[in-house]
Amino acid sequence: MNKLNIKKVLLLGSGGLRIGQAGEFDYSGSQAIKALKEEGIHTVLINPNIATIQTDGQGFSKSKKAADTVYLQPLNVQTVTKIIEKEKPDAIFLSFGGQTALNLGLELDEIGIFKKYNVKVLGTPIKTIRLTEDRELFKQALKEIDVKTARSIATDNITEAISAAKKIGYPIMMRSGYSLGGLGSGLIKTEEELKIRANEALHQAPQILIEEYLGGWKEVEYEIVRDSADNVVTVCNMENMDPMGIHTGESIVVAPSQTLNNHEYHLLREIAIKTASHIGIIGECNIQYALNPENGDYRVIEINARLSRSSALASKATGYPLAFIAAKLGINIRLDEIKNSVTQKTSAFFEPALDYLVIKIPKWDINKFKNAEQHIGSEMKSVGEVMAIGRSFPETLQKAVRMLNIGTQGLNDYPYKIENLKDEIENPTFRRLFAIYQYFKKGATVNEIFKLSKINPWFLHHIYSIAQMEKNITKNNLDKTTLQQAKQFGFSDKTIAKLKNTTEKEIRAKRINLNIKPIIKQIDTLAGEFPAKTNYLYTTYNGQYHDILRSKKKPIIVIGSGPYCIGSSVEFDWCAVNTARTLKKLKESTIIINSNPETVSTDYDESDRLYFEELTAERIADIADFENTKGIIVSVGGQIPNNIALPLSKAGYPILGTNATSIDQAEDRQKFSSLLNKLNIDQPTWEEVSTLSKARSFAERIGYPVLVRPSYVLSGAAMNVIYDESELKNYLANSATVSPDHPAVLSKFIQNAKELEVDGVAKQGQIIIEAITEHVENAGVHSGDATIILPPQRLYLETIRRAKKLTAKIVKALNITGPFNIQFIAKDNWLKIIECNVRASRSFPFVSKVTNNNFIEIMTEVILNKHKSKTYQTLELDYVGVKTPQFSYSRLKGSDPVAHVEMASTGEVACIGDNYLEAFFTSWLSTEQSISGKRILLSIGDEKKNKLINLIQALDEQNWEIFATEGTHKYLAEYGIASTFLHKASVDASPNITDTIENKKIDLILNIPRSNGTSNKTDGFKIRRLAIDHQIPLITNLQIAQLFLRSITELKLENVPVKSWQEFIKN
């Protein structure tokens, strides 16, 4: 088959980051765009995720390989159809935007859009995609080629269930059909048990599935690429340390597989290839297996006919650019026609040989959500991941643990007490790894832990050996041998120092004196077999020789973001990549250090050298020493690099941009506060308290409500707004947040105030560029969860003028050179400062793309003193940009979906519109929301009803069917608005809220809670949770509700022409 003749391709992105679909799709989309542009194909991208690299289109990005046209628009059928109609692409790719793009593609195909507009689907055909998504079709297809899948029988009665279980053999797994959250599923060992449980389950669900139980089987995955000429390779295989039962996204994963012998490895490989050929994959897919450790039997669990989280990991683990290759294969280029991009000599038709191993650990933020279920299992809850590379398992595992940035330096110093180790090992939580380690230290054997966890003893032995090594370090003299061994087992200088009662500085000095330094090795895809000019690097203590010499030209190090988590996401990868690209443009030699496989910054063509490494002061110093760096940029990767600025600077490493002491002055509450006092700038009253009585007297003095911020060391405890004394007592007692070691910060919580932010770049204390943005929500919602408008639409000019003045004062006082972000609270034109970050903030991509001034590019030029002065327009724009948070509440059972002072969103999207309302509403729709009908449930607290009544009247006039809870129902009646009264969930009467929502009789829910806190016991919580669990759009904030109701009553979005970023900016 010849290369397809295609001129214009449409690519679908994946939207805002959320649990289960994160930054990996910026990596895959960005690589696809590069691959297509290399072939001279005009590329159109639809993705509302403004913080991604892929949405840096032509006109913004200087790269020729950027997408030609970028639509920051919702990924829904209406919008995409409009864009297809307008752009008339020859073809479309569905496989680079995660499940979102895949599902959307299937929908578009079903209603005949591709046919109508003659758009060819590239890569794996729709028919195959459908087959991999439909359980029955899939099983059937695999049966045709004698490939085994897990046996399962569906039934609606007990007699059949019993015979099904007999057929399959006990123990069996029972699942309820059509139920949420695995309700009613579980392991069943006997017929007696089945009778009881099936009976229970069939009362709640119409159907149950009797499935073969695969608990304890190994979970193994292969990444496959196949071209249109049926050339197939498996690029990588990976083994989960956590056996079957835990979602692969929740598992600790190692590549390549460690415990499979040759027969097993190649049996599964052969099946992978056979299956990919049989079902007709073109491009990339992955296949997941369960492998029985007792007898080598296997089952295929599933196939993802698209780029996935695993393929991003496999790409980074091997150096094989899967997404790039997949895009080429999609236009019928053959694998053997593509060169291995690392060696540039050998063929892309090959299977990488690794001479190192890779460990991935997921990063969870479950503890940030009150009441959220802590156990991990078959559903994904993690928000990000880290990948460590090394040449021994203990070394690599401990590196990965440090990369997580959860306050631990290795396995031995997990900061939280785990009460019941056995229980958390047997019923895994997100901290099982640490429980295992601690249990070993209490004397448990490998066999005991194996019995509890079913984790292969190979892994457990290694964890045990780390515990043994810890003992050796404590017990032995720290001679050269012991120190070297400690490093080979992955212990950090800090940990060794702690174990030996000395300082990190001391250990480092001793180590360097003994010439114990990490060795730098290359990742070359061929285990050294062919010479490769690869710049993809990692460090190890299990080696004796460096692969490389230090960079010829003194390089600049850019520190990346580390793992994605709530509060630090793809926006910082955007910052890091743009910094590196600008440095390159300025002819600097660049190094990127990062630990997150879901990123573009870890594509090795984004820097002169990529170190896939931990972001600790120790390792950065090691690399800086080896490379003789010109300077380190700590201000573009979010909080992790920001936090190591001071230690690095103190150790004598050059920090580029703002001085480390100034960074510290802004970070340290006490120092920052006295600076503000000195500058005569107002701030909310605050105090650091270490006892309850002090807290109480502070709150009494300034008056409730107060904001409590626990010490960052215990970041697990959440910030909270406290409305009265009893709440204060409760909160502080419960979370053990206050102690002399860990004082908490209390501050005055200002109600009914607005928030605004200034993002900017300064040079030696003078502002070069700044952008003022406004929050839609009133103060009390974390800035990361706020809906943000640029340029401001409702601020007084006076407020703007004052904000600028205060910003200038602070920037000058801190003598900032580089990026900054300042947050203000505004009430009646009076401004107080909430915080100042002397680094790029999460809104940098937003302000850059909306104003079409690349703040990061400017910042990079500024810190290198290569900026040519220029004036920038960021306030007077002909359009409006609105950034909306993307939440993942549906993944976190039990969490309360109300935005408050602690950040909870996992991502964001942003849209541009000709006016405020348009931008707001498209942006809201872009967070995977849609309104399917005109039935709304209103449940509005207190006085807030008054502020919405006009809008509700408009709804009524437009024939919306209104449902309401008791208070709201009465209130509406007073205004002559008819509504259907629904009983609270807690009342056993009909019509009830629970039934009405469960039966999907509502299309939209407005639940605005009272101001004074929320608890999961209230009826309001139940409504919100029901909304989330049944995927009904939910609005919980008054200011959003106002805008939202205006949008649905005033806007006629279907009549608004859809415009690309380029079209908005040009005008």
Next chain:
Amino acid sequence: MIINNIRDLPSRKGWYFFENMEFIESQLILKKGITFKGLSPSNQKEIYYGEVVFTTGMTGYIETLTDPSYAGEIITFTYPLIGNYGVPEKKYWESEKIHVSGIIVSEACTNWDHINGKSSLLNWLESQKVPIMTNVDTRELTKQLREYGVMPGAILPTNYSSNSQNKKLNYTNLSDQNLIPEVSTKIKNIYNQKKSNNKTIIVVDCGIKNNILRSLKELPLTIHHVPYNYDYTQEKFDAVFLSNGPGDPKVCIETIAILKKAMKLEKPIFGICLGSQILALAAGADTYKLKYGHRGQNQPCREEKTGKCFITSQNHGYAVDEKTIPKDWYINFRNLNDNSVEGISHKTLPFFSVQFHPEASPGPTDTKWLFEKFYDLI
């Protein structure tokens, strides 16, 4: 090649938490004079010689170590963790014993786990008296071999009479040796002799891997498994299979001579690896030594007629010289990485061979259809 930051490796007592074995410092001295440091079991007191080569396979150490083709070689594993699934019983091996002269790894796994496992790698090596060096920077060693080519080397304890060691070392070149008599069967064996199997093939054993025999046994054929120098040309047979084996094909004078006679009978001939080189030599082509050979499980090959690509398992230090291939033969497979000859076919007669290992074990099974192709010719 960069050699910097060479450091002493401290002795690592207590490194192996799960093995009751003492370790001493040891060294590998390559003929070129390059030395690598590592650890070896303390009972490993002698000097052990071999040609130092590397393989990039990430699994399959059992199959590799018991492959007779590796006779005379000290094999370096580029994957750092070797021994993870222990050692199974003999029936899973590729021959009766370990054939390599020594092994070099970064880490020998002692905490192995597998249902088929019977012992650890270290214990197995000890029982078979095969030397090992661990804690070696195997990536650097591989790069040296890639740069300078495979070469003789010796493993010995670091404290082995340290004076003028190099002079004392008595390297031998693998190409000067004929190891085939050692690894070939000594007697003729007959398998699958059934009434239903009405065809007979001669399997010439130059050091055959068990999985080739297993693969052939799956075909409905009677197998006469004969020594490398056995003259079968006067017997009744329907096809000839030429096995893999160690070393330089040019030393196989007897095998080539017998094959030349057999070729006149124009019956199907299939050769694998060394067998491919022997067939080429018998056809009048020449072979040469590759700088550092192809050893691994990820070697990409293309079938020239169809353009279809396969990932193959390989283990060879010699190759057929393309320029010398006679006119009535053609190249049926090529290596995608270096374009070298990976198989030849006769244009009109049923003779063909491949340089790679379609029987896999270790490695990918992409080309196991070649056995069926052979069967179809018969």
